[in-house]
Amino acid sequence: MALVEIQLPEVTKPLPADVEAFLAEVDERIDRFMRNHPTWGSGFVPSDFVTVYHALRAIWESNLTTGRHLCEWGSGFGVVAMLAEMVGFQACGIEIDRDLVDEAHVLADEFELDAEFIHGSFIPRGSESCAEEAYADNDAGVVWLVTETDDAYDELGLDPDDFDIIFAYPWPGEENVIDRLFDRCAADGALLLTYGQCNAVRLQRKRSGRQRGV
Numbered sequence: 001m002a003l004v005e006i007q008l009p010e011v012t013k014p015l016p017a018d019v020e021a022f023l024a025e026v027d028e029r030i031d032r033f034m035r036n037h038p039t040w041g042s043g044f045v046p047s048d049f050v051t052v053y054h055a056l057r058a059i060w061e062s063n064l065t066t067g068r069h070l071c072e073w074g075s076g077f078g079v080v081a082m083l084a085e086m087v088g089f090q091a092c093g094i095e096i097d098r099d100l101v102d103e104a105h106v107l108a109d110e111f112e113l114d115a116e117f118i119h120g121s122f123i124p125r126g127s128e129s130c131a132e133e134a135y136a137d138n139d140a141g142v143v144w145l146v147t148e149t150d151d152a153y154d155e156l157g158l159d160p161d162d163f164d165i166i167f168a169y170p171w172p173g174e175e176n177v178i179d180r181l182f183d184r185c186a187a188d189g190a191l192l193l194t195y196g197q198c199n200a201v202r203l204q205r206k207r208s209g210r211q212r213g214v
């Protein structure tokens with residue numbers, strides 16, 4: 001298998017009013033959460049939601065996915081999964097921190113969004129060595145990724161290869177862990193959208209050696 005880079009179509013449309021209102025509320029809640037959870041050390045670092053929203057919308061409008069299922073790996077407040085729902089995807093998130101999962105549930109309820117959130121690890125059982133080997137190679141100064149595995153997918157009733165698109169925000173130096181896990185677990189043809197350095201998103205598709213193109 002290999003991951004093939006895909007050029008994201010440019011989106012210049014303004015944010016819809018409901019998305020703008022949602023993100024204004026999100027900003028306030030994340031600020032409040034950080035004030036109330038000083039133990040988060042270097043802080044909970046969310047992606048740039050406007051950038052990710054435009055990417056999701058471009059992917060949706062260009063029909064780049066094989067289907068509607070999206071999973072946010074390490075979903076934090078669950079904002080990307082909720083934006084994906086607003087765009088048209090059927091979205092869920094898996095998050096290791098229970099307080100963040102609780103925040104995501106409250107936010108989704110209040111905005112009447114169907115995104116589902118599970119407390120647990122997005123690294124499926126059987127992928128321990130993949131995560132640890134990839135991790136040994138990385139040069140991250142700050143570490144957010146928890147390499148433990150569990151049965152979060154059982155609770156969702158879906159396997160990692162049931163998703164048409166995965167979103168993740170790896171810390172700089174941890175991108176290879178996400179790429180390798182995705183290459184190992186995702187379905188052939190699935191997309192990996194990552195947010196990273198310089199406020200940029202990256203889109204890749206998993207392709208078997210026999211297939212060509214994107």
Ligand SMILES: C[S@@+](CC[C@H](N)C(=O)[O-])C[C@H]1O[C@@H](n2cnc3c(N)ncnc32)[C@H](O)[C@@H]1O
Nearest residue numbers: 046047074075076095096121122144145146169
């Ligand atoms: C950089 S934050 C990104 C949050 C969110 N996806 C966003 O874009 O704003 C990474 C999140 O992944 C979570 N995390 C780390 N390892 C995890 C694991 N193995 N399974 C599930 N969540 C994990 C962290 O608790 C944190 O909330």
